[in-house]
Amino acid sequence: MKGTTTLSFTQTISRYKLIVSQMAMMGLILMAFTLRIYHLGYQSLWRDEVDAIRFSDGSIIELVQAMTRVGHNGPLYYVMLRGWRALTGDSEFALRYLSLVGGVFMIAMTYRVCRRFTFDYMTAFLTTCLMTTSPYLIWYSQEAKMYTWLPSLVLVSVYAYKSALWENKTIKWWIIFVIATSLSFYIHILSPLMLGVYIVWAILQWEHVKPRLKGWMIAMGSLTLPYLPLVIWQGNTLLTTTDLGHQFYPFMEQMQLLTHFYSHGVIKSDYSIYFIIIAFTLIYFGFMANFGGQDINGPVPTLRHRSYILLWLVIPVFAIYIISLRIPIFEDRYLIYVVPSYYMLMALGLVALIKRFHWGMIIIFLIVITNNIFEFDKQTHAILKADFRRVATYIAQASEPSPYIIFQMPYLEYTFRYYFPDSYHAIEGPWTNNDKPKEDLAQEMTELTQDVKIVWFVVSEETTWDERQLTRAWLNEHGILLNENQFIGVEVYQYILGE
Numbered sequence: 001m002k003g004t005t006t007l008s009f010t011q012t013i014s015r016y017k018l019i020v021s022q023m024a025m026m027g028l029i030l031m032a033f034t035l036r037i038y039h040l041g042y043q044s045l046w047r048d049e050v051d052a053i054r055f056s057d058g059s060i061i062e063l064v065q066a067m068t069r070v071g072h073n074g075p076l077y078y079v080m081l082r083g084w085r086a087l088t089g090d091s092e093f094a095l096r097y098l099s100l101v102g103g104v105f106m107i108a109m110t111y112r113v114c115r116r117f118t119f120d121y122m123t124a125f126l127t128t129c130l131m132t133t134s135p136y137l138i139w140y141s142q143e144a145k146m147y148t149w150l151p152s153l154v155l156v157s158v159y160a161y162k163s164a165l166w167e168n169k170t171i172k173w174w175i176i177f178v179i180a181t182s183l184s185f186y187i188h189i190l191s192p193l194m195l196g197v198y199i200v201w202a203i204l205q206w207e208h209v210k211p212r213l214k215g216w217m218i219a220m221g222s223l224t225l226p227y228l229p230l231v232i233w234q235g236n237t238l239l240t241t242t243d244l245g246h247q248f249y250p251f252m253e254q255m256q257l258l259t260h261f262y263s264h265g266v267i268k269s270d271y272s273i274y275f276i277i278i279a280f281t282l283i284y285f286g287f288m289a290n291f292g293g294q295d296i297n298g299p300v301p302t303l304r305h306r307s308y309i310l311l312w313l314v315i316p317v318f319a320i321y322i323i324s325l326r327i328p329i330f331e332d333r334y335l336i337y338v339v340p341s342y343y344m345l346m347a348l349g350l351v352a353l354i355k356r357f358h359w360g361m362i363i364i365f366l367i368v369i370t371n372n373i374f375e376f377d378k379q380t381h382a383i384l385k386a387d388f389r390r391v392a393t394y395i396a397q398a399s400e401p402s403p404y405i406i407f408q409m410p411y412l413e414y415t416f417r418y419y420f421p422d423s424y425h426a427i428e429g430p431w432t433n434n435d436k437p438k439e440d441l442a443q444e445m446t447e448l449t450q451d452v453k454i455v456w457f458v459v460s461e462e463t464t465w466d467e468r469q470l471t472r473a474w475l476n477e478h479g480i481l482l483n484e485n486q487f488i489g490v491e492v493y494q495y496i497l498g499e
Contacts, residue, residue: 154340
């Protein structure tokens with residue numbers, strides 16, 4: 001009778017914990033949605049988002065063929081966006097809402113992955129809380145690109161992979177793993193770097209792989225076919241290209257940059273060094289701490305499980321570094337799928353230190369969350385992207401019908417076109433970064449502006465196209481400045497020519 005009572009009491013406590021954890025997760029998911037939908041359309045679309053619209057207009061065949069072009073990241077998101085646009089339209093809010101959905105799904109999957117890595121309820125909750133309030137993840141949940149769906153698919157792959165290696169009924173998990181991983185390949189061409197993580201995990205848990213070796217080999221072999229088109233793209237890039245426009249960073253500097261972005265979002269901060277120190281400290285203790293194997297809230301990750309998480313964080317970053325020795329390709333957003341491992345280690349560090357320092361570490365956790373909310377508030381109330389929305393409104397109100405507009409650099413004309421309601425004559429600003437002589441520039445500008453009396457000059461990212469500002473100098477010499485205005489990331493001038 002006593003054993004029955006004890007069992008009943010234990011079951012009651014377990015059910016209570018389950019209900020509380022489910023309610024807490026529902027609250028976090030609601031919070032994630034609220035933070036991500038707030039000011040969703042506040043920023044102007046930037047050129048990469050407009051590119052997403054342009055690419056999604058192409059046929060499926062064109063999207064697949066584009067994968068062999070340098071600079072193309074993968075067609076799957078554009079296929080998704082094409083269907084989404086057919087349902088919702090092309091407003092900024094509608095375009096970005098698809099990323100919001102991926103961002104919220106990521107939060108739910110993070111909790112599930114934490115539990116799969118034997119996190120207790122509290123540690124899984126802390127991880128998910130850090131992910132929910134992360135200004136970095138919120139930023140990309142408000143951008144019409146693939147950078148929330150990439151980590152979401154990787155999380156599904158990780159969950160399925162761990163399940164396939166630890167459960168007896170593995171077929172469904174291998175199928176899910178192959179599907180999710182294959183889809184991630186076509187969301188972003190650098191996601192196959194996770195294959196290195198999966199292989200190292202398999203080596204480290206060989207006792208689980210050995211009885212499932214046939215399924216493991218079939219699953220890995222099944223990933224070969226969807227990876228072949230990527231090999232064509234990557235091989236062509238590595239063999240024929242020397243510059244993709246990315247800066248080279250040493251490995252530790254890459255890690256420092258990632259820590260800054262994950263701690264502060266996209267805005268620079270004078271206090272970032274302090275939060276970088278906090279993050280590295282928590283990650284260190286999250287990996288090194290002795291949890292004792294069991295916690296009041298349930299099992300906790302062993303050193304082996306914590307090693308898996310650390311490898312998830314480090315291997316893709318190190319692989320980017322190795323590739324960058326040949327051709328620099330590092331961008332923080334390309335590695336967004338390692339963010340869950342970063343916060344998982346931070347949460348483990350918090351739990352380990354809370355057991356020793358109690359209120360002190362609780363205060364640290366509250367400081368981190370407060371910083372997240374503070375940085376979120378800053379980046380959602382500041383115009384951070386080139387403000388072509390206001391530029392288009394300004395020119396529409398100040399110009400005659402069908403104005404002539406010189407774009408420097410020309411590629412940004414696509415972004416302007418999204419916002420400008422009327423017809424206009426676009427003139428591509430000449431590229432002079434090939435050491436073009438001033439005389440050649442003068443002749444080209446004379447030909448481009450022939451019979452043009454009034455012209456607008458829209459300037460953004462000028463140094464990438466005309467570092468010596470020769471076009472600007474020619475306009476100042478041959479025209480009279482009528483109007484000028486400065487917007488975030490864009491300068492606008494109006495000239496009378498031939499006077």
